Amino acid sequence: MSQMQNVETQLRQMILGLEIGPGEKLPERWIESRFGASRTPVRAALLRLETEGLVGRDGRGWTVSPINLAELEQVAVYREAVEVAALRLTCGLADRSAVDVIEAMLESCDHDTPREEWHRVGMDFHIELARLSGNEFLFRAVRDAMTRLSRARWLEVRDEAALSRAWTEHRAILAAARLGDADEAARLLSGHIVGSRDRLVTSLANDRRGLRARGFAVVAA
Amino acid sequence: MSQMQNVETQLRQMILGLEIGPGEKLPERWIESRFGASRTPVRAALLRLETEGLVGRDGRGWTVSPINLAELEQVAVYREAVEVAALRLTCGLADRSAVDVIEAMLESCDHDTPREEWHRVGMDFHIELARLSGNEFLFRAVRDAMTRLSRARWLEVRDEAALSRAWTEHRAILAAARLGDADEAARLLSGHIVGSRDRLVTSLANDRRGLRARGFAVVAA
DNA sequence: GGCGCCATCTTGGTATCCCAAACTGGTATC
DNA sequence: GATACCAGTTTGGGATACCAAGATGGCGCC
Numbered sequence: 001m002s003q004m005q006n007v008e009t010q011l012r013q014m015i016l017g018l019e020i021g022p023g024e025k026l027p028e029r030w031i032e033s034r035f036g037a038s039r040t041p042v043r044a045a046l047l048r049l050e051t052e053g054l055v056g057r058d059g060r061g062w063t064v065s066p067i068n069l070a071e072l073e074q075v076a077v078y079r080e081a082v083e084v085a086a087l088r089l090t091c092g093l094a095d096r097s098a099v100d101v102i103e104a105m106l107e108s109c110d111h112d113t114p115r116e117e118w119h120r121v122g123m124d125f126h127i128e129l130a131r132l133s134g135n136e137f138l139f140r141a142v143r144d145a146m147t148r149l150s151r152a153r154w155l156e157v158r159d160e161a162a163l164s165r166a167w168t169e170h171r172a173i174l175a176a177a178r179l180g181d182a183d184e185a186a187r188l189l190s191g192h193i194v195g196s197r198d199r200l201v202t203s204l205a206n207d208r209r210g211l212r213a214r215g216f217a218v219v220a221a
Numbered sequence: 222m223s224q225m226q227n228v229e230t231q232l233r234q235m236i237l238g239l240e241i242g243p244g245e246k247l248p249e250r251w252i253e254s255r256f257g258a259s260r261t262p263v264r265a266a267l268l269r270l271e272t273e274g275l276v277g278r279d280g281r282g283w284t285v286s287p288i289n290l291a292e293l294e295q296v297a298v299y300r301e302a303v304e305v306a307a308l309r310l311t312c313g314l315a316d317r318s319a320v321d322v323i324e325a326m327l328e329s330c331d332h333d334t335p336r337e338e339w340h341r342v343g344m345d346f347h348i349e350l351a352r353l354s355g356n357e358f359l360f361r362a363v364r365d366a367m368t369r370l371s372r373a374r375w376l377e378v379r380d381e382a383a384l385s386r387a388w389t390e391h392r393a394i395l396a397a398a399r400l401g402d403a404d405e406a407a408r409l410l411s412g413h414i415v416g417s418r419d420r421l422v423t424s425l426a427n428d429r430r431g432l433r434a435r436g437f438a439v440v441a442a
Numbered sequence: 443g444g445c446g447c448c449a450t451c452t453t454g455g456t457a458t459c460c461c462a463a464a465c466t467g468g469t470a471t472c
Numbered sequence: 473g474a475t476a477c478c479a480g481t482t483t484g485g486g487a488t489a490c491c492a493a494g495a496t497g498g499c500g501c502c
Contacts (some may be wrong), residue, residue, distance in 0.1 A: 027452080038486055038487045040486050041485080051269070059494075060495095061452095074357055081359065085302030137298070138302065141303075176420075250482085250484090261455070281464065282483065282484070
C-alpha cells in the first residue's frame with residue numbers, strides 16, 4: 001500500500017479510536033515522524049481528513065476536530081433525510097433479499113462480543129442498509145455522517161439497555177423493509193435516529209465536564 | 222490570496238466553465254505551468270476537486286471527470302432527498318421572510334440577462350434555499366450536488382420555454398414556503414427536481430453524439 | 443514583581459529534486 | 473507487415489530545503 005493511503009488510514013483510525021483526543025494539535029511534523037512518512041503524504045492525508053470533518057484548521061495549524069454537540073444534532077437531521085430516502089428506495093426494489101445479510105450482521109453480536117465490535121456493527125448496519133438502495137450518493141452521505149458521529153458514539157456511556165433497544169429497533173426496521181412497507185420502515189427509522197440523537201446528545205451534555213477533564217474538547221450545542 | 226486557494230478556485234472555474242472538457246487529461250505539470258504555481262498547491266487543489274467529483278484518477282494520472290448520465294440520475298435522487306428535507310425545515314421556521322431575498326434573486330433575471338447569469342441564478346436558487354434551513358450539512362449537500370450538475374446543465378440546450386417554466390416552478394415553491402405549507406412546497410420541489418432531471422438526461426442523451434464530437438466524454442446511463 | 447519586548451523556535455506554505463512506474467515511439471526481427 | 477522489445481520520455485509519489493508568519497519563552501526595564 002502506498003504511504004499516502006497508509007498515513008490517511010492509520011491517522012483516521014487513531015482519531016476515530018480517540019487515541020488522539022478531540023481538540024488536540026496535530027503538527028504535520030509530528031505525523032511525519034510518527035508514521036515515518038514525509039510531508040507530502042501527510043498533507044494529502046490531512047486534506048482528505050479535513051473533508052471528512054475529522055481534522056480542521058486552527059489558525060495556521062491543524063487540530064483534531066472537537067466534538068460539537070450542535071453539529072451532532074445537525075448531522076442527525078441530515079442522516080435522517082438521506083437514510084430514509086435510501087430505505088424507501090430499497091423498499092421499492094423487487095429483490096430485497098439482501099436485507100437478510102444485514103440481519104445476519106446484527107445476529108453476529110452476542111453477550112460476549114467486545115464493545116468495540118458492537119460499536120462497529122451498529123454503524124455498519126446503517127451504512128450497509130444505505131448501500132442496498134443502489135444510490136452511490138445516498139450511500140456516501142450515510143457513511144460520511146456515521147463517520148462524523150463515530151467518536152461521539154464511542155464516547156457515549158452506553159448501557160446494555162440502550163444497545164438492546166437499538167438492536168430491537170434495527171430488527172424492526174429490517175422486518176418492515178423485507179415486507180416492502182416503505183412508510184412503516186421510514187417511520188421506524190426516523191424514530192430510531194431521533195431517539196438515538198436525543199440519548200447521545202443528552203449523554204454527552206451530562207458527561208461534558210468529565211470528557212473535558214480527560215482532555216477532550218467538547219463544544220456545547 | 223494564497224496560491225493554494227487560487228489554483229483550486231481557478232481550476233474549478235475552468236472545469237465548470239468547460240474550458241477544460243470532460244474527460245481531458247490533467248497532468249500536474251501542466252496545471253503547474255498554467256497557473257505559475259508549484260506542484261504542492263496543485264496537488265492540494267486536485268485532492269479537493271477530487272472529493273467534489275470534478276476530477277478523478279485515470280490509472281496513474283488525473284482527468285477531468287466525464288459527464289456521467291447514470292450519475293446525474295443518482296444525484297437527482299440525492300438532491301431531492303436533501304432539498305426537500307431542507308425546505309421542510311425552512312417551512313417550520315417562525316421567520317420565513319428570508320424567502321423574499323431569494324425571490325428577489327429570481328427577479329433580477331430578465332430577457333436581456335446573459336445566459337450565463339440565468340445558469341448561475343438557477344443553481345443559486347436551490348443552494349440559497351437550502352441555506353435558509355440553517356442546517357449546514359443539508360446546505361453543503363445541496364451545494365455539492367449542484368456543483369456536480371453544473372457542467373451538465375451548462376451543456377444542456379436550454380430553450381426559453383424550459384427556463385421560464387423553471388422560474389415559474391421556483392416562484393411557486395417560494396410561495397408555498399412563504400405560507401409555511403411544507404407538504405405543498407415539498408410536493409412542488411420534488412416535481413421540479415424530477416422534471417428537471419428528466420429534461421436534462423433526455424437532452425444530453427440526444428446530444429451525446431454531438432458532445433462527443435466536441436471532445437467531451439459523456440458516459441451513458 | 444509584573445509587564446513588555448526581542449531572540450528563537452515552531453510550523454505550515456512553497457519550490458525543487460529524485461525516483462519508480464508507465465507510456466511512447468522506433469527499430470529490429472521473424 | 474506485424475510484433476516484440478528496448479530506450480527515452482512523461483508522470484505522479486515521495487522527500488527535502490527554504491521561507492515567512494506566528495507562537496514561545498526568557499530577559500530586561502519599569
